[in-house]
Amino acid sequence: MSSIDRRPPVRRYEHGSRVPGWDEAVDLTKPPATVPDPALTPVPEELRAAIEAEMAKYPDRKSASIPALHLAQRHHGWCSPEAIKQVACVMRLTPAYLTSVASFYDMFYLQPKPKHDVYVCTNITCSLLGADELYERMCEAAEGHDISVRGFECLGACDIGPMASVDGEYVGPLNLDDPKLIVEDIEAGRPVLEHKQLRRRAVADAKGRVDDFDGIAPVGQEGN
Amino acid sequence: MPHLLFDRIDEPGLNTIPVYERRGGYSALRKALQMPPEAIVEELSQSGIRGRGGAGFKMGQKASFLPKGEMAKYLTCNADESEPGTFKDRELMQKSPHTLIEGIIITTYATGIHHAFIYIRGEYQLQADILDAAVAEAEAAGYLGENILGSGHSLKLVVHRGAGAYICGEETGLLDSLEGKRGNPRLKPPFPAIEGLYAGPTLVNNVETLGTVPTIINMGGADYAKIGTEGSTGTKLISVSGDVQRPGNYEIELGISSREIIYGLCGGPKPGRTVKMWFPGGSSSPVLLEQDLDLSYDFDTLAKAGSMLGSGAIIVVDDSHSAFEVMQKVVKFYAHESCGKCVPCREGTNWTNKFLARIEAGESTPMDLDILASVQSQIIGNCLCVLGDAMAMPVGSIVAKFRDELEAEIEAARERANALPLTDTEDLLALSAH
Amino acid sequence: MPRPEQKIIKLTIDGREVEAVQGTMLVDAAKAADVEIPYFCYEPKLGQPVGACRMCLVEIEGIPKLQTSCSTPVRDGMVVNTQVQRVKDAQNSVVEFLLVNHPLDCPVCDKGGECPLQDITFGWGKGRSRVIEPKRHFVKPLALSPLIAIDRERCILCYRCVRFSQEVAEDWQLIFTERGSHTFVGTHDGHPYVAPFSGNIIELCPVGALTSQPYRFRARPWDIEGAGGVCTLCPAQCNVEFTVRDDKVLRVLSRENPGVDDGWLCDKGRFAYQAIHVDERITTPLVRDGSGELRPASWEEAITAAGALGQHQGSVGALVGGQASNEEAFLIGRLLREGLASADIDSRPHGTVELGLTRALAAPKLQATVQDIEFAHTVLVLGTEPLDDAPILDLRIRKGVRRHGVKLAIASARPSALDPNAQLSIRYAPGAVVEFLSGLEWALTAPGSGETHELAQLLRDGGEDVVILWGESLPPAALAILLRIAEKLGLAEREGAGLLEIPAGANARGIREAGALPNAGPGYADTTTGRDAAEIAAATAAGDIRALYLFGVDPLRDLGARAEWQAALARAELVVAHAGVLTEGIAAHADVVFPAESSAEKEGTIVHPDGRLQRLRVAIKHPGQVRAGWQVIGELAKAVGLDLHVLTAGMAFKQLVAAVPFYAGLTLEQIGGRGVRWPETEAAAAMPAGTPAAQVAVTDVASGPRPEVNGHLAAGTYRSIWASPEVEISPALKFTVAEQLVELAPEDAARLGIEHGSTVQVAQNGTRLSGRAVIRTGVPAGSVFLATGIAKDSANALDELMVEVVKSR
Known part of the structure; x- marks a missing residue:
């Protein structure tokens, strides 16, 4: 079977799971996680009020679970088991229900994370325009800072690609020097790359523009 | 050609009611509230407008599917703009949110709906804040709330932020997500128009579609239909x-x-x-x-x-990019965004992703492209929603249209990996049968 | 909610015209027509189809895309093809996709041989794989709970287990986390999936991903046999299938019976089979010797010793425990009444109910069925916690609310697990149920406001089909009012309405019907009235009764008035017991102990609370020296000079049928595997009429103001689902063993300075119990709830309502 012996070896790839928990058993010393009893679950008053306000917006209180998780994540920095338990207590749901929901969505963190978020879009348009290298630079620049950098799927701003969302502020098109500036702006607590913010950019369509617009010209139309 | 939505959209302050009204905003609403609801649906049908979100279903027809009469019905505006390459709704919501709100009010009046939601992707924080402010402004101005402009029509509009999941752009995934669940698509039928949000009849429309409604009311459906082509008006x-x-x-x-x-x-x-x-x-x-x-x-x-x-x-x-690179980006995206509910999509996207990793590592042969294409055809039509097809169709088309380039890429990758050259078919068979 | 009407339609499957009920899912209609369509995720018991596995795709003419037959209701004239090439291609594709990440470790998989994935791969797969990409590999198996192991590599994410947790048990503990191919089954933050019904997910899993910790690797499918039986650990009497290997029960599975259990089991029923084969079980007769020790004895010796009962003619008291079969209860009644000249026999732990009222409450027309719960307009749960008292009914009530819009009301002293599902939950103070019910009766006819009136309105105007589930622990005065309420609501006249008693013992209804009552003979016949349980205790303690015959009951554990029973057992000259385990009272006081059968060994009949006679059949032979109960009673009768003429279990059944007029004509064959509800038979007319509602005596209900003594609390009791000797000795269930959990209102706990989880003392008249404090929102201030039926610190030591709860030092 000489031909088979000459086969190139098929490498085994690591499973590549980003998932904590796959390899973990439960802790049998813990009690089952049922709906938390209000008498035993202290919830910060402002968080409770905010969650209750969200619940009031919907015909079914469960609809507020994503807004409530946003609130809890903001309050606690991440969707910690305690944060989830507090939301569960206010919403009268099991913590598991909310864990299930939170883990489905990319913007919720079930692990502790740095304070600031930089999402670098690495989807098709941005990567055609050099996002992969930008992402690496961004990771390097953020090292040692309280900043989480993630390669993100399309953020809906391909017109300014390659781009990033810095704590929710869309900036682009970014060049390879920008990551350093972004980190500096974050550390200084000032608006990030103001001259590249999407919120200030004019529409590309010429008929959409007005003379008194004082923002940034569309990409590729700086001369116009 | 007339500019209907983007006309001087950069005008400062257009996101507020005074400027919007000065430019004629909310006049369509006033006109619509004088019309019988069925007449509005009829105008929408006549306009021939097709859904702007992706499926291209006729909006008037969709609205007419909704059961008539008083019951818990809902309108959900799909602002989860997540399709890679798409960012048009973002511009409209950011710069002229009242266009959307006016369109929503008219549509709910036409269909007898009193509860509407704008499901906006969580990443669009700026746009969501702008919409929140605009909704509050419209409530204060009496365009939202009880008995709008004395018409007897009432509407509660809620801006709902998502949290990052492409699949929530699929209308039933969106509904599950809006109900506070994981955004898994539902089986259809029942279609949302019959059983949607909270099991009530639900109209789901894209931002741009709803944003066009005031224009259609102002122009009249028939005139709107004169723009564009016969099958694609506007x-x-x-x-x-x-x-x-x-x-x-x-x-x-x-x-x-x-x-x-x-x-x-x-x-x-x-x-x-x-x-x-x-x-x-x-x-x-x-x-x-x-x-x-x-x-x-x-x-x-x-x-x-x-x-x-x-x-x-x-x-x-x-032509500076390789077809393989494009395909890899597409596949990685869909594998990441597959919700995991149905087997062909979950396993198919994931398998395809591993397949491309193997090509890149120089461990495949040109024959594998046949398997790759076959896997795509096994996904198409067998999934619960269209996400699986959404990967399989472009990937299938790239394999078909760039076969030679991909074969060359495979050979090049093998060389980079110092794999043994493929000399005879026996080797190929041994590999692919393994 | 009336049951839907059924319409038969015709459709064509693979060229053959077949009939089906309109609205049936295509996959079921096809199965009924002998066309098998493979599937993984479909399971109608779990609610709406999800269409996730895509295995059941078929071609329906007129629809361009293949459709999932699990979610497509059949329509008249539908033309379906399941054998065309595109369907086969789709099936091949799905199998191939499923195996992309499945480890195919069948040789070492516990599911091997009974695995749907194996079968479907063989039947509908291509038999060849093109996947050379590496699969996921993970640590396995992992503990998901003390009872369940999870192997995430094997999981095909079919949704069955999580749907069970979310849509059947509604415990919402088991979830999918993450997304796409990263999705996995898990729990919140590493908490175990511990819930009363968790074991069902093992049976639902179509692959080897969820396996039973106690069953793993104990047998292969070809080593085992299935034997049908009925679980007798609680009155729900779920139908089970014992997995038997070499005369040992290795596993318990559901034997789905829609009229009883809907195909679910609680974890007690699923795992307490282990009590059959543990060292703690008594498998030989025991006799107390001269030194006061219980020691193994031969049957002759034991029967001779027990035969001394004959020397106490007219002075023997007998108690029949809830797990006795009808035949056993019947034969014990004969032994007492005919052989020992005593009428002092009882099976009710909560006191006697006047015979006319007993008959009236058991009237055939007034009985609701289990299925009525699901389709009623309104269900009222009165003075019982289904989750503890008859767990599987908890699921049925949830199903009714969830699927059929049943309006649920709860009236109880203790907060209920069903409160979140209820439209109305009313808390009355412990001991105040009679006042509550008389208020309700009054509210049914008089206008007014408040929650009692709301309930009255719901019962009266919420639709005619009202089902009231009531707990046996209600005092007789409450039952009289209940009967009048039933009369006012016209429950006897409606097919889908009625009362459903949740008795304290598994076969309490059958035992009563067989005549183990102090005031009724077999078939609720008039008889010489004897002493009830409490009177037997008093008479024994006073020396008026000299011998006790305890069939499957330990008064110190199962009954109230612990102090009195302690005195009685100490004073009795002879105590003869049948027991499976040496519980406290038996170990300390029995002079003769006969080893009791388990339900897997027993032959006989039992009666479900809704009147369904069910058969217990022999699944395994008796271990050790154990003998059949009917046989032992017969031998004992002989020893006291009475020949009962029972040589087989069947003969005992025949005697029973002859003695109970409303069982007339019933045969074991008729009862079969699914049971027969006697209230639906013609013989039901022979049931003696009860006292009409208008004439039942109602004692004075005005109990006056509650004594408020220095912040003492009114104590209610509960018996946890886990409070049973079988659970205690089942190794797999050791983690659940019930202890004294003292449930307190947050206000009271704060006032008393008691922290959640701390040790507390509950005191009354010098009696002290130790327990762990559980602060529970929903417990009304002023009330405290204490566990009974547990081995240590049981609340049956307390006789009065008011207790003092203090921190332990």
């Missing part, structure tokens, strides 16, 4: 990105040539480069080639050409 907001010199959002009349968009409006690729392939309707659409640039940009022509208009997002790839 204007369309398109997002052009990738290897073009002037990327961005444009409002076009449906039926202009694709070349006019890519070269005329957007300046084409950088000098010296040519269009290698282009996605006409987001990354889910099968790719077209340079030779297809003269196709009319409308729903029917693109469908006939084996692709689709989708969300109106054109991604241009020039």
Whole structure:
């Protein structure tokens, strides 16, 4: 079977799971996680009020679970088991229900994370325009800072690609020097790359523009 | 061609009621409230407007599917704009939120709905804040709430932020997500118009579709239908990105040539480069080639050409990029975004992803492209929703249209990996049967 | 909610015209027509189809895309093809996709041989794989709970287990986390999936991903046999299938019976089979010797010793425990009445109910069925916690609310697990149920406001089909009012309405019907009235009764008035007991102990609370020296000079049928595997009429103001689902063993300075119990709830209502 012996070896790839928990058993010393009893679950008053306000917006209180998780994540920095338990207590749901929901969505963190978020879009348009290298630079620049950098799927701003969302502020098109500036702006607590913010950019369509617009010209139309 | 949605959209303050009203805003609402609700649905039907979100279903027809009479019915505006390459709704919501709100009020009046939601993707924080402010302003001005402008129509509008999941752009995934669940698509039937949000009849429309409603009411459906082509009426907001010199959002009349968009409006690729392939309707659409640039940009022509208009997002790839690289990005995206509910999509996207990793590592043979293509055809039509197809169609089209290049890529990867050259078919069989 | 009407339609499957009920899912209609369509995720018991596995795709003419037959209701004239090439291609594709990440470790998989994935791969797969990409590999198996192991590599994410947790048990503990191919089954933050019904997910799993910790690797499918039986650990009497290997029960599975259990089991029923084969079980007769020790004895010796009962003619008291079969209860009645000249026999732990009222409450027309719960307009749960008292009914009530819009009301002293599902939950103070019910009766006819009136309105105007589930622990005065309420609501006249008693013992209804009552003979016949349980205790303690015959009951554990029983057992000259385990009272006081059978060994009949006679059949032979109960009673009768003429279990059944007029004509064959509800038979007319509602005596209900003594609390009791000797000795269930959990209102706990989880003392008249404090929102201030039926610190030591709860030092 000489031909088979000459086969190139098929490498085994690591499973590549980003998932904590796959390899973990439960802790049998813990009690089952049922709906938390209000008498035993202290919830910060402002968080409770905010969650209750969200619940009031919907015909079914469960609809507020994503807004409530946003609130809890903001309050606690991440969707910690305690944060989830507090939301569960206010919403009268099991913590598991909310864990299930939170883990489905990319913007919720079930692990502790740095304070600031930089999402670098690495989807098709941005990567055609050099996002992969930008992402690496961004990771390097953020090292040692309280900043989480993630390669993100399309953020809906391909017109300014390659781009990033810095704590929710869309900036682009970014060049390879920008990551350093972004980190500096974050550390200084000032608006990030103001001259590249999407919120200030004019529409590309010429008929959409007005003379008194004082923002940034569309990409590729700086001369116009 | 008239500019219906983007006309001087950059005007400062357009996101507030005074400027919006000065420009004629909310006049369509006043007009609509004088009309019987059925007449509005009729106008929408006459306008021929097709859904601007991706599926291209006729809006008037969708609205007419909704049961009549008083019951818990809902309208959900799909602002989860997540299709790679698409960013048109973002511009509209950010700069003229009241266009959308007015469209929503008119549509709910026409269909007897009293509870509406705008499901906006969580990443659009700026736009969501602007919408929140605009809704509050509209409530204060009496455009939302009880007995709107004395018409007897009441509407509660809630801006709901998502949290990052492409699948929530699928209408039933969106509904589950809005109900506070994981955004898994539902089985259809029942369709949302019969059993949607909270099991009530639900109308789900894209931002741009609803944003066009005031225009249709102002112009009259018949006049609106005169714009564009017979099967694709009206204007369309398109997002052009990738290897073009002037990327961005444009409002076009449906039926202009694709070349006019890519070269005329957007300046084409950088000098010296040519269009290698282009996605006409987001990354889910099968790719077209340079030779297809003269196709009319409308729903029917693109469908006939084996692709689709989708969300109106054109991604241009020039000849500096390899087909393999494009395919890999597409696959990685869908594998990441598959919700995992149904088997062909979950396993198919994931398998395809591993497949490409193997090609890249120099561990595959050109014959594997047949398996790759076959896996795509096994996904198409067998999934719960369209996400699986959304990967399989473009990937299938790239394999079919760039077969030679991909084979060369495989050989090159093998060389890089110092794999033994493939000499005879016995080796190939031994490999692929393993 | 009336049951839907059924319409038969015709459709064509693979060229053959077949009939089906309109609205049936295509996959079921096809199965009924002998066309098998493979599937993984479909399971109608779990609610709406999800269409996730895509295995059941078929071609329906007129629809371009293949459709999932699990979610497509059949329509008249539908033409379906399941054998065309595109369907086969789709099936091949799905199998191939499923195996992309499945480890195919069948040789070492516990599911091997009974695995749907194996079968479907063989039947509908291509038999060849093109996947050479590496699969996921993970640590396995992992503990999901003390009872369940999870192997995430094998999981095909079919949704069955999580749907069970979310849509059947509604405990919402088991979830999918993450997304796409990263999705996995898990729980919140590493908490175990511990819930009363968790074991059902093992049976639902179509692959080897969820396996039973106690059953793993104990047998292969070809080593085992299935034997049908009925679980007798609680009155729900779920139908089970014992997995038997070499005369040992290795596993318990559901034997779905829609009229009883809907195909679910609680974890007690699923795992307490282990009590059959543990060292703690008594498998030989025991006799107390001269030194006061219980020691193994021969049957002759034991029967001779027990035969001394004959020397106490007219002075023997007998108690029959809830797990006795009808035949056993019947034969014990004969032994007492005919052989020992005593009428002092009882099976009710909560006191005697006047015979006319007993008959009236058991009247055939007034009986609701289990299925009525699901389709009623309104269900009222009165003075019982289904989750503890008859767990599987908890699921049925949830199903009714969830699927059929049943309006649920709860009236109880203790907060209920069903409160979140209820439209109305009313808390009355412990001991105040009579006042509550008389208020309700009054509210049914008089206008007014408040929650009692709301309930009255719901019962009266919420639709005619009202089902009231009531707990046996209600005092007789409450039962009289209940009967009048039933009369006012016209429950006897409606097919889908009625009362459903949740008795304290598993076969309490059958035992009563067989005549183990102090005031009724077999078939609720008039008889010489004897002493009830409490009177037997008093008479024994006073020396008026000199011998006790305890069939499957330990008064110190199962009954109230612990102090009195302690005195009685100490004073009795002879105590003869049948027991499976040496519980406290038996170990300390029995002079003769006969080893009791388990339900897997027993032959006989029992009666479900809704009147369904069910058969217990022999699944395994008796271990050790154990003998059949009917046989032992017969031998004992002989020893006291009475020949009962029972040589087989069947003969005992025949005697029973002859003695109970409303069982007339019933045969074991008729009862079969699914049971027969006697209230639906013609013989039901022979049931003696009860006292009409208008004439039942109602004692004075005005109990006056509650004594408020220095912040003492009114104590209610509960018996946890886990409070049973079988659970205690089942190794797999050791983690659940019930202890004294003292449930306090947050206000009271704060006032008393008691922290959640701390040790507290509950005191009354010098009696002290130790327990762990559980602060529970929903417990009304002023009330405290204490566990009974547990081995240590049981609340049956307390006789009075008011207790003092203090921190332990």
